Amino acid sequence: MFNRTIKPFLGLFLFAFALAAEAQTGRFQQAVDYKMDVKMDVQTNQYTGVQELQYTNNSPDTLKRVFYHLYFNAFQPGSMMDVRSRTIADPDRRVGDRISKLKPDEIGFLHAKSLKMNGKPVKFKEVETILEVDLAEPVLPNSTVTFEMEFQGQVPLQIRRSGRDNAEGVRYSMSQWYPKMANYDEQGWHANPYIGREFYGIWGDFDVKITIDKSYVLGGTGYVKNGAEVGYGYEGEGDKVASPKGNTLTWHFVAPKVHDFMWAADPKYKHDKIEMANGITVHHLYIPGEKTSENWEKLKAITPKAIEYLSKHFGQYPYKQFSVIQGGDGGMEYAMSTLITGERSLPSLAGVMVHELAHSWFHGVLASNESLYSWMDEGFTSYASSLAMSEIFQPSANPLRSSYGGYYKLAKSGAEEPLSTHADHYNLNSAYSTSAYSKGAVFLEQLGYVIGAETRDRGMLRYFDTWKFRHPNVNDLIRVMEKESGLELDWYKEYFVYTTKTINYGIKEVRPSADNTEITLERIGLMPMPIDLVITYKDGTSEMIYLPLAIMRGEKEAEKGMPERIHTEAWPWTNTTKTLVLTRDFRTIKSVEIDPSKRLADLEQENNKVEF
C-alpha cells in the first residue's frame, strides 16, 4: 500500500532530478532496478536465478545493443584474466597461474539461459565475461524497458575477491556474481572484459531473495527484510524467530540507491550488531576462533568511530547500515559492506576495515568510473583512511608519508605511466597500484599545498555534496576545487594526471647584496608548482615568501601553522630560475627552505634547504 502510493511521486522526483542534472552538466546517467530470486545449492556450489531488470535510458541516444557483465566466467583456464595473470611481468601472487589449474567443479561460470525485453525474446551471445545483446526493438531515449533473464552460475574456488572456500574457510564470498548491466555514459559503453581489476556500475534499487541451506548465516549489501523469519541476529528486538519448515531459508534483502550487490554466507558466522547513536547499524560477521575473536571484539569500537570521522570530513554516510564481513582475500569494498580476511593483528584488521569503509565515499557514493579514474577511488580512499587511522587508531605525524615514498620510488623507476591510463592496461601491476593508491593520495595532499589545506578540506565536502550519486570525473573534481579556492587548477590536472612529468625545485644560490640578501631558485623538474619558501633567522623567527604560478591567477589563503607571508610574487612557468631580494642582512639568516611541510612531491629534496 505504502509502495503503491509513493511510487508515482518517487518516479516523478527521479525524473525531475535527472532533468535537473542534465541541465546543469550536459550529462545523463542510466538507471536500473533489479529484482532477483536466487537458489543456491551448497552441495554443488551452483545456483540458478531469475532476474527482472527495469532499465531506464536517460541518454539522448537510441540503444540497439546492451551488454551485461558475467564476471564469474573469468575463473576458467584460458580466460583473458587467466592469460593476463600469467603473462604480466609482475604477476599478482594471489592469482598467478591458479586459474589455469581449476578443475571443472572448481571453475566459475555464469550463463544466461533466456533473455527477454518487454516480454519478447532477444538475441544474445556470451563472449567470455561479457554478454552481448542485440535488441529486437531499440531502447529509446528517456524510456524504461524490462529485461527478464534466467541464469545459472557456479561459484569458483576462491581465487581473487569472489569465490567459495577461501583461505580462512569462509564458504561463500559472493561478489560480482549476478548478470550486471554494463554502464553507458557520455563516453559510451563500458563493457570491459574482466581481467581482475576495476568496476563501474549503475545506481538503482536492488530487491534480492536468496534461498540457501538453513544452517547458513548471511550478510552483505542491503537490509534484511524478513529478520523474524531468518533470525541469526537479524530479528528485531522482541521478535520471536519463526523459521519456516524445510531445509532451506529464503533471505530477503533490499538495497536502495546502490550500484552493486554483494553477499556472503557461512554456517559458522558469528553476527555482532552495533547500533550507532545516529541511527546507523554496523554488522560484523566472522568465524570465531583463536585468530579472530579477540580482535573482532575490539573492532566493534573502531568501526563506528571511523564512520563518524569519515562522515565529518568527507560527507555524511548516506545509508543506515554498514557490514564488515570475513571473506574474500585481503579486503574489497562493496555497496554498504566490505569483505576482508579476518585472521589479522588488530592494527591490520582495523587498517583494512577503515580502508574498505572509506571506499564507501569514493567507490560507493561518488562512484567515479574506477577503470578510468582508479586513483580517484583508491587514491582518495587511501588518503581518507590514512587520516582516519591516524586520528582514531594510531596517531602519526605524517599519515601520508608512505604514499609519498611509494610515488617517489615509482617515479624514479622509469616504469611510471600517467594516472589517466585505463586500469586494465597498465604494463605492470606495481605501476598500476602505486599510481592508483599512492600517487592518487599524493594528488590530494599536494592539492592542499597548492590551494591551502583548509580550502582543500572544504573542497572535499563540496565535491561530495555536488557529485554524490553522479559519477564525477577528474574535470568535475578540479572545477569544484577551482570554485572553492578561486584559483585556476587546470595545469595541476594536466601535468599530474595526464603526464609523468615530475617535480624538482632547488635553491641555487643565497648571497649577500649590499644590506640585503638575494635568493635564486631554480626549477629543474618539468612540472611547475607554486613555492612556499621559508626563511628562518638566527633569532629563531621565520617568514615566508610565496611564489604562486602566474597561471594560478591568484594566491592560496594563509594556512594555519605556517610562518607569516612577507612577500608574494608570481613565477611564470616558462622561467626556470627566479631571483628574489630579501630586505634582510645575509648574516641574520639561519636557513632557507622550500616547503618545510613536505607536501610538495619534490623528487630530489637535498637541494631544497640551505643552512648557514
Ligand SMILES: [Zn+2]
Ligand atoms: Zn581500496
